[in-house]
Amino acid sequence: VSASAPIVVLDSGLGGLTVVRALMEAGPNEQILYFGDTARLPYGNKTGETVSGFVRQMIAYLLPWRPKQVIIACNTASALALPGVRGEFPGLAITGVIEPGAKAAAAAGGAKQAPCIGIIATEATIRSKAYDRAIHRRRNYAKLLLRPTPLLVPMIEEGRKADDPVVRLAMKQYLQPFARHPLDVMVLGCTHYPIYKNLIQEMLGPHVSVIDSARQCAEDVTRRLASHGLLRPVMKMQGNPGDAAPADGASGNLRCFVTDDPARFQRLAPRFLNREIDPPILVRPQELYAREPMPLGETA
Ligand code: DGL
Numbered sequence: 001v002s003a004s005a006p007i008v009v010l011d012s013g014l015g016g017l018t019v020v021r022a023l024m025e026a027g028p029n030e031q032i033l034y035f036g037d038t039a040r041l042p043y044g045n046k047t048g049e050t051v052s053g054f055v056r057q058m059i060a061y062l063l064p065w066r067p068k069q070v071i072i073a074c075n076t077a078s079a080l081a082l083p084g085v086r087g088e089f090p091g092l093a094i095t096g097v098i099e100p101g102a103k104a105a106a107a108a109g110g111a112k113q114a115p116c117i118g119i120i121a122t123e124a125t126i127r128s129k130a131y132d133r134a135i136h137r138r139r140n141y142a143k144l145l146l147r148p149t150p151l152l153v154p155m156i157e158e159g160r161k162a163d164d165p166v167v168r169l170a171m172k173q174y175l176q177p178f179a180r181h182p183l184d185v186m187v188l189g190c191t192h193y194p195i196y197k198n199l200i201q202e203m204l205g206p207h208v209s210v211i212d213s214a215r216q217c218a219e220d221v222t223r224r225l226a227s228h229g230l231l232r233p234v235m236k237m238q239g240n241p242g243d244a245a246p247a248d249g250a251s252g253n254l255r256c257f258v259t260d261d262p263a264r265f266q267r268l269a270p271r272f273l274n275r276e277i278d279p280p281i282l283v284r285p286q287e288l289y290a291r292e293p294m295p296l297g298e299t300a
Contacts, residue, residue: 001093003230005068006031007221010058012041013157014265015192016073017272019097020254022218023071024273027225029232032254033062039260039285042153044122044190048080051124055081056088057288061257063089068230069221070094075101075189075213076122079130098125100220101187101213102134106142108185108209114141118178118208121189123148131189145181149174149190156192159268162199171196175203187211195272256280259288 007023009016013036020032035058037043043051055077059070070092072078072085078096086094109115117139119131126148135142151170160167178186186208188194194212201210225231254277258265262280269277 001066001068001230003068004031004232005066006033008032008059008062008065008067008070009034009073010037010055010070010077011035011072011074011191012037012043012054012076013153013192014268014272015153015156015190016071016214017269018191018194018212018214019071019073019218021273022215023222024254026218026222027231029234031232033065033067034254034256035062035283036256036258036265036280038258038265041157042122042150043074043076043080044124044148044150044153046076046124048084048124048128051077052081052084055085057292059085059089059092059094060291061283061288063092068093069225071217071221072096073191073214073217075125075130075191079125079128095217095221097191097213097217098130098134098189100216101189101211102131102138103220104211104213104216105185105187106135106138108211109139109142110184112184114143115139115184116143116145116182117185117187118181118183119144119146119187119189120149120152120174120193121146121187122153123150125189131187143181145178145183147174147177149193152196153190153192156195157268159271162196167196168199171199171203175200178204183208185209185211188213254278257283259283259285 007030009020020034037054040054075097078098082096105117126146155167186204191214194214258280262282265280266277
């Protein structure tokens with residue numbers, strides 16, 4: 001694996017861009033290949049078998065770029081597909097967002113013996129119990145309150161902002177049950193949700209630590225790449241003492257692939273990234289199915 005190789009980031013749609021933004025802040029010279037499976041979103045109401053198939057196809061499609069790291073920037077896909085997909089691509093570094101989110105939540109519980117930790121996520125993530133296991137491994141006595149919030153992903157993908165009355169109403173209903181408990185921490189267990197982080201913080205109050213699994217994941221990956229000498233090297237430019245550029249000449253950048261409506265993705269992406277993106281490349285699902293890798297053990 002080479003330090004100049006790209007980082008692959010996958011999600012069902014726009015949500016994983018919250019991880020991309022944090023990655024760009026942590027390692028601004030990296031080349032990132034982002035795949036948003038916009039034709040088959042949402043993942044949150046689908047089965048593990050279906051979601052694992054989608055994830056496997058996207059990784060197989062981007063494999064020729066020889067990535068140094070694959071990030072499944074989707075809690076649902078991390079919960080349902082990560083162990084299986086790791087087994088199917090031995091030798092490829094694949095990481096998810098649940099472990100980093102759980103780690104940050106456990107730490108945010110502070111000195112309390114039994115912190116009260118809320119988790120909002122898709123139905124599939126809640127059903128998988130992946131967060132329960134990952135948090136309880138670190139904090140045995142944590143009291144967990146989990147609630148699926150399935151309307152949030154479609155509202156975010158529709159481009160609805162946090163001040164939209166429909167968003168506020170849905171959020172109020174979803175967060176109401178948490179108010180009956182002395183909540184210490186709230187985990188945003190879906191990479192789409194950081195878009196509404198301020199609204200969630202406002203509704204829960206300042207005493208609740210709101211944890212963003214996207215940020216924690218990006219920081220963990222950057223730290224791990226740095227410790228293995230795999231961050232893209234930076235070279236000082238001669239004559240411009242303050243300037244720095246990657247040693248291989250190209251600067252860090254982002255290339256997006258989507259399975260439907262590239263124009264829509266390009267229009268909505270700046271809300272997540274705070275910058276414009278180049279037109280995404282359309283890869284139709286038919287193309288992904290046609291390239292489907294053979295399951296391990298089967299021969300043609
Ligand atoms: N960003 C995905 C997650 O973190 C959304 C899943 C969906 O498409 O429903 O779970």
